[in-house]
Amino acid sequence: MLWIPGPTEVRPEILAECARPAIGHRSAAMTQLIERLDPHLAYAFGLAEGSSASLGVHSCSASGMMEASLRGVGKRVLSIVNGAFSKRFAQMVEAVGSESTTIDVTWGAGVDPALLRKVLEEQGPFDAVTLVSNETSTGVRTPIDSVSEVLKDFPNTLLLVDLVSYIAGAPVDFDANGIDFGFAGIQKAFACPPGLAVFCASERYMASAREQKQRGWYLDPVLLIEGHKARKTPATPTTPLYYALAQQLEDITAGVTLPEAEQHLRGKEAWQARFDKHTRMLERTDAWAKSRGLELYPDAQFTSPTVSCIAAGSIDVAEFCAGLKERGFEISNGYGDLKGKTFRIGHMGDHTEEGLESLIHAMDEVLGAPL
Ligand SMILES: Cc1ncc(COP(=O)(O)O)c(C=O)c1O
Structure with missing residues (x-):
């Protein structure tokens, strides 16, 4: 995925x-x-x-x-x-x-x-x-x-x-x-x-x-x-x-891509609910990072609702990404100069909050117990 x-x-x-x-x-x-x-x-x-x-x-x-x-x-x-x-x-x-x-x-x-x-x-x-x-x-x-x-x-x-x-x-x-x-x-x-x-x-x-x-x-x-x-x-x-x-x-306009409880929403409300889902996914990713002693790379006021870039600390990013891939999840290494120093998760589009929980479970499995 x-x-x-x-x-x-x-x-x-x-x-x-x-x-x-x-x-x-x-x-x-x-x-x-x-x-x-x-x-x-x-x-x-x-x-x-x-x-x-x-x-x-x-x-x-x-x-x-x-x-x-x-x-x-x-x-x-x-x-x-x-x-x-x-x-x-x-x-x-x-x-x-x-x-x-x-x-x-x-x-x-x-x-x-x-x-x-x-x-x-x-x-x-x-x-x-x-x-x-x-x-x-x-x-x-x-x-x-x-x-x-x-x-x-x-x-x-x-x-x-x-x-x-x-x-x-x-x-x-x-x-x-x-x-x-x-x-x-x-x-x-x-x-x-x-x-x-x-x-x-x-x-x-x-x-x-x-x-x-x-x-x-x-x-x-x-x-x-x-x-x-x-x-x-x-x-x-x-x-x-x-x-x-x-x-x-x-x-999207017909609410089809929303979580089941929100699928009755239409038009502008349906689009807003899609945006709200992305914000919740950012918050969940941020909370997970903190639970591992990690921080999002951007200053708090500039965090993106769709792409979380996480400062990797002592994690070997290439190994981490490879471990996730073995479990069926692909995330990205840092871009350019940030390669090896950050990793990025795109929690956007039709990804669901349940799906994010599965990714988080896999990330915890690859990283093992927090230090
Ligand atoms: C912010 C941003 N701008 C521009 C591009 C370039 O897009 P494309 O590769 O579709 O031309 C990308 C690609 O990832 C991007 O993330």
Whole structure:
């Protein structure tokens, strides 16, 4: 069983959706398939009533949409870097020929809003700020509003947010949080197979994007949003994954993926119950770590509801992971420089609290009695 921080386990019913007969992507069947997505993506992105934001779906991984997001903004981009994926976002700024400035935050923490303000004032103006809301490499969740509150005083700076291991695991308030472009793959808290990305763009992001001359083609955000609106993908889509996503979104909204006692919930309440489950799983994982004399790696105010990164202390992480694998459970070693120093558990998607208890039992078995 996959307890890594994504890809995560996919229910057999969702995998079965990928085995449907092929359809032409210019057919009425494809139009209907695309139309199944938006009402539920609106819950995932937390769109306000009457929101003017545009939803989209594209056949690529999340990194593709990370790059696409940068193609719709001007050349001066400020990146908040507090882990491996936010570093990738900053590197992409240069890769698309823009000018990258970074705020390097100690791994394990989120950005200090006062520092963000200072950099914006002293080194601005910036066309955009990049943020990874949930650093999968460190288990750090940066509250999006801590950044967007500061940006209210810099109205010409757009906010681009990586929601990869966060969305569908915790509430995103796209409009209230002043996000201009948010994106994710579907293999994390959506609990679908990898290969499709979802995204949402504000009106002012679209206006900015239309002004940019060289947006490429396959990752042109304007082409993608317009294609999605017209229910016509610019290129051949990964149709089997559209089926999987549509079914999973409908199931989440219908309460199907919730614990039995909550399966009567529908719509917004069902999504909220999914988020609450993730919070309880974080709390249980934290309590287990403490029971073993271990600590979560991030500062307490930044712990992620979907990915727990635990400082390993004297545990041999490679051996620990191997012992778990023998028992049928896969968790992840630390990422990059944190390899051997931390281990990560992805308690997201359709994982259940009972399942987490089984993992905890196996972890206790591999570690033996607490020291
Ligand atoms: C926070 C974050 N951003 C971006 C990515 C890149 O996603 P992908 O490998 O789907 O392109 C990942 C992958 O794990 C991630 O965790």
